[in-house]
Amino acid sequence: xxxxxxxxxxxxxxxxxxxxxxxxxxxxxxxxxxxxxxxxxxxxxxxxxxxxxxxxxxxxxxxxxxxxxxxxxxxxxxxxxxxxxxxxxxxxxxxxxxxxxxxxxxxxxxxxxxxxxxxxxxxxxxxxxxxxxxxxxxxxxxxxxxxxxxxxxxxxxxxxxxxxxxxxxxxxxxxxxxxxxxxxxxxxxxxxxxxxxxxxxxxxxxxxxxxxxxxxxxxxxxxxxxxxxxxxxxxxxxxxxxxxxxxxxxxxxxxxxxxxxxxxxxxxxxxxx
Amino acid sequence: xxxxxxxxxxxxxxxxxxxxxxxxxxxxxxxxxxxxxxxxxxxxxxxxxxxxxxxxxxxxxxxxxxxxxxxxxxxxxxxxxxxxxxxxxxxxxxxxxxxxxxxxxxxxxxxxxxxxxxxxxxxxxxxxxxxxxxxxxxxxxxxxxxxxxxxxxxxxxxxxxxxxxxxxxxxxxxxxxxxxxxxxxxxxxxxxxxxxxxxxxxxxxxxxxxxxxxxxxxxxxxxxxxxxxxxxxxxxxxxxxxxxxxxxxxxxxxxxxxxxxxxxxxxxxxxxx
Amino acid sequence: xxxxxxxxxxxxxxxxxxxxxxxxxxxxxxxxxxxxxxxxxxxxxxxxxxxxxxxxxxxxxxxxxxxxxxxxxxxxxxxxxxxxxxxxxxxxxxxxxxxxxxxxxxxxxxxxxxxxxxxxxxxxxxxxxxxxxxxxxxxxxxxxxxxxxxxxxxxxxxxxxxxxxxxxxxxxxxxxxxxxxxxxxxxxxxxxxxxxxxxxxxxxxxxxxxxxxxxxxxxxxxxxxxxxxxxxxxxxxxxxxxxxxxxxxxxxxxxxxxxxxxxxxxxxxxxxx
Numbered sequence: 001x002x003x004x005x006x007x008x009x010x011x012x013x014x015x016x017x018x019x020x021x022x023x024x025x026x027x028x029x030x031x032x033x034x035x036x037x038x039x040x041x042x043x044x045x046x047x048x049x050x051x052x053x054x055x056x057x058x059x060x061x062x063x064x065x066x067x068x069x070x071x072x073x074x075x076x077x078x079x080x081x082x083x084x085x086x087x088x089x090x091x092x093x094x095x096x097x098x099x100x101x102x103x104x105x106x107x108x109x110x111x112x113x114x115x116x117x118x119x120x121x122x123x124x125x126x127x128x129x130x131x132x133x134x135x136x137x138x139x140x141x142x143x144x145x146x147x148x149x150x151x152x153x154x155x156x157x158x159x160x161x162x163x164x165x166x167x168x169x170x171x172x173x174x175x176x177x178x179x180x181x182x183x184x185x186x187x188x189x190x191x192x193x194x195x196x197x198x199x200x201x202x203x204x205x206x207x208x209x210x211x212x213x214x215x216x217x218x219x220x221x222x223x224x225x226x227x228x229x230x231x232x233x234x235x236x237x238x239x240x241x242x243x244x245x246x247x248x249x250x251x252x253x254x255x256x257x258x259x260x261x262x263x264x265x266x267x268x269x270x271x272x273x
Numbered sequence: 274x275x276x277x278x279x280x281x282x283x284x285x286x287x288x289x290x291x292x293x294x295x296x297x298x299x300x301x302x303x304x305x306x307x308x309x310x311x312x313x314x315x316x317x318x319x320x321x322x323x324x325x326x327x328x329x330x331x332x333x334x335x336x337x338x339x340x341x342x343x344x345x346x347x348x349x350x351x352x353x354x355x356x357x358x359x360x361x362x363x364x365x366x367x368x369x370x371x372x373x374x375x376x377x378x379x380x381x382x383x384x385x386x387x388x389x390x391x392x393x394x395x396x397x398x399x400x401x402x403x404x405x406x407x408x409x410x411x412x413x414x415x416x417x418x419x420x421x422x423x424x425x426x427x428x429x430x431x432x433x434x435x436x437x438x439x440x441x442x443x444x445x446x447x448x449x450x451x452x453x454x455x456x457x458x459x460x461x462x463x464x465x466x467x468x469x470x471x472x473x474x475x476x477x478x479x480x481x482x483x484x485x486x487x488x489x490x491x492x493x494x495x496x497x498x499x500x501x502x503x504x505x506x507x508x509x510x511x512x513x514x515x516x517x518x519x520x521x522x523x524x525x526x527x528x529x530x531x532x533x534x535x536x537x538x539x540x541x542x543x544x545x546x
Numbered sequence: 547x548x549x550x551x552x553x554x555x556x557x558x559x560x561x562x563x564x565x566x567x568x569x570x571x572x573x574x575x576x577x578x579x580x581x582x583x584x585x586x587x588x589x590x591x592x593x594x595x596x597x598x599x600x601x602x603x604x605x606x607x608x609x610x611x612x613x614x615x616x617x618x619x620x621x622x623x624x625x626x627x628x629x630x631x632x633x634x635x636x637x638x639x640x641x642x643x644x645x646x647x648x649x650x651x652x653x654x655x656x657x658x659x660x661x662x663x664x665x666x667x668x669x670x671x672x673x674x675x676x677x678x679x680x681x682x683x684x685x686x687x688x689x690x691x692x693x694x695x696x697x698x699x700x701x702x703x704x705x706x707x708x709x710x711x712x713x714x715x716x717x718x719x720x721x722x723x724x725x726x727x728x729x730x731x732x733x734x735x736x737x738x739x740x741x742x743x744x745x746x747x748x749x750x751x752x753x754x755x756x757x758x759x760x761x762x763x764x765x766x767x768x769x770x771x772x773x774x775x776x777x778x779x780x781x782x783x784x785x786x787x788x789x790x791x792x793x794x795x796x797x798x799x800x801x802x803x804x805x806x807x808x809x810x811x812x813x814x815x816x817x818x819x
Contacts, residue, residue, distance in 0.1 A: 016459035023314035027337035043568035060566040064573035129498045131514030186562035227676045241677030259468040289732035293606040300610035322612035402771045404787030
């Protein structure tokens with residue numbers, strides 16, 4: 001980081017962009033940490049869909065500078081007994097509800113410190129029952145960006161008590177991988193939970209087939225590039241920029257054409273000789 | 274504000290985010306006030322809906338640092354005889370058409386100065402008939418952020434001549450409050466015009482009922498928290514983060530489920546012993 | 547530019563705002579050029595619609611400060627043989643695929659330098675086949691903002707080899723102009739390819755008619771201001787803020803009311819005495 005530059009604050013919510021919620025959060029933060037660069041990851045997480053939020057955060061945070069603060073609010077339990085937390089994991093800081101939103105971060109990064117946000121000195125004077133993004137998570141995130149230490153913000157919690165999601169995840173069997181569609185992007189590409197890193201020889205095997213039993217569909221074409229020659233009407237497999245095996249159709253939405261959404265079960269089989 | 278940090282410029286428009294309108298406004302402003310932090314309040318005000326814009330601004334501005342500049346463009350009368358104004362009210366600056374967009378700010382804050390934007394030295398060289406957001410309001414807003422005094426920008430206008438909206442507003446009768454739905458948020462929550470500050474004992478009264486005569490609907494459940502136990506199929510009353518009494522249904526859109534929109538008449542009755 | 551202020555980076559893509567694509571690009575850039583101001587031109591270009599992207603960029607870039615960097619990704623050929631380029635044209639820098647996206651910039655500005663992005667030292671360590679916005683265009687754009695010279699980024703290409711679009715464009719005949727609708731904005735206004743600069747006397751001629759043969763429609767009313775008196779049910783001609791002759795209806799979407807979209811043929815005729 002350049003001398004004197006505040007770290008960036010990245011935001012991820014399910015608040016949408018129609019209301020003033022996100023703007024108000026930035027107003028609160030800029031009062032505490034003037035000159036901060038705000039980066040919107042997205043505010044279009046489907047309402048209260050914690051696992052979609054976890055996936056979108058999990059495939060993004062690595063690209064941010066060390067010291068960046070992620071203020072994340074997808075929070076069906078706002079006002080309930082779930083904790084509000086701040087976590088220092090890997091090179092980054094994460095602030096939000098302890099409801100599984102940090103699942104992938106916790107799975108992938110060492111946790112250096114984690115606290116419950118129990119110190120009201122770092123919250124707005126009144127914390128509403130319905131908008132803790134404004135009243136609690138934003139001021140805490142801005143105080144971290146402004147240099148406060150996590151231990152000032154509340155009482156430490158052990159890393160292994162932080163909430164994880166109960167995700168189906170890919171299951172490796174001797175002759176196949178059973179997995180599911182974990183994300184559908186803006187272009188209608190269907191991203192599975194099968195990491196390319198599990199199958200580094202994916203493009204070299206003589207035969208690969210992705211079965212979608214409920215749709216009685218088998219996809220066997222693999223492409224390294226979207227622009228590869230091929231039949232535009234046929235779905236194909238590629239490695240998504242998130243690092244996972246995915247299904248696309250060129251120049252159209254695979255999700256819409258194949259009528260497939262998040263959660264669809266998929267099975268990958270292959271012959272490697 | 275930190276030494277050397279420009280104040281933030283917040284934007285509120287009905288321009289949407291598909292076109293380049295908002296980006297161009299920021300381009301114009303960053304030329305005049307480089308390094309400024311831009312904060313989007315929203316660009317999704319329904320086209321030309323001045324009172325929706327006024328509400329969204331009115332529930333947001335207080336959270337911004339002193340000295341922030343709000344550039345606001347919801348302007349059905351662009352090119353007509355309505356004035357273009359800049360207002361210093363409370364701790365903030367507001368720039369936009371004088372058409373009621375600043376209704377709540379004017380109702381809530383003392384006006385220190387207000388001017389008509391008649392000095393072309395602070396506009397773009399050519400002011401188009403259709404995009405004063407770019408040609409007039411943006412450069413003026415950026416010049417204020419860069420430190421210009423309001424009186425350089427044009428001729429003073431008296432605060433009480435600034436345009437207010439003719440809003441129904443809540444009417445307090447001896448035994449009830451007659452009001453309406455003033456905003457529907459992204460989650461489908463229905464925010465009424467009844468301020469919680471009018472009814473600080475709202476949660477303590479033995480009985481509270483919100484009547485929606487046109488829908489033959491009576492809502493009597495009150496919740497402090499969204500996550501409170503209760504029947505998900507039933508609408509309930511809560512205090513919205515904007516400070517107003519509102520109607521929600523848990524895990525669904527009350528607006529869609531109840532088929533209620535902005536302007537719907539509501540009557541609040543109660544028994545306080 | 548103020549001493550010590552980084553130039554702004556403007557972004558234009560067809561990535562939408564639901565996914566984390568745009569946020570990740572900014573994460574990558576803020577790591578290389580901390581403190582940069584990011585300005586979103588739009589991320590809602592229709593998927594892979596290069597000519598819409600070119601138009602939106604072409605009507606925006608002039609309003610940005612000298613030295614601004616435009617990172618533009620509308621890229622149906624990602625992973626194919628189209629080149630990735632950086633261009634210094636007029637007072638600005640442009641980074642993206644060489645597929646026609648810079649058509650209007652190249653038509654309007656002198657090119658001082660242009661390079662193919664062949665130097666991997668300025669890319670992310672791994673360049674994916676599907677997200678060059680993140681892996682290639684973002685780091686290159688940030689390095690330019692941070693002061694790198696274009697010639698460090700790759701091998702020079704001659705300006706006249708850069709890809710232009712094959713646009714119909716307006717055709718001036720002795721007694722008419724044949725043109726088309728080149729853009730439909732958020733309000734449903736229909737912007738034609740006829741520049742007002744071609745017809746500076748547009749408002750002074752006794753008669754002007756815009757014919758839409760396929761719709762058997764003739765529009766002859768001209769308005770300088772949207773707020774001019776007139777029949778709200780009738781379409782009229784005005785000069786759009788982009789500088790082109792356009793069709794609007796007051797308080798409604800001309801595109802929807804007239805069922806007209808991009809590409810619709812129009813013919814302008816006039817009598818100038």
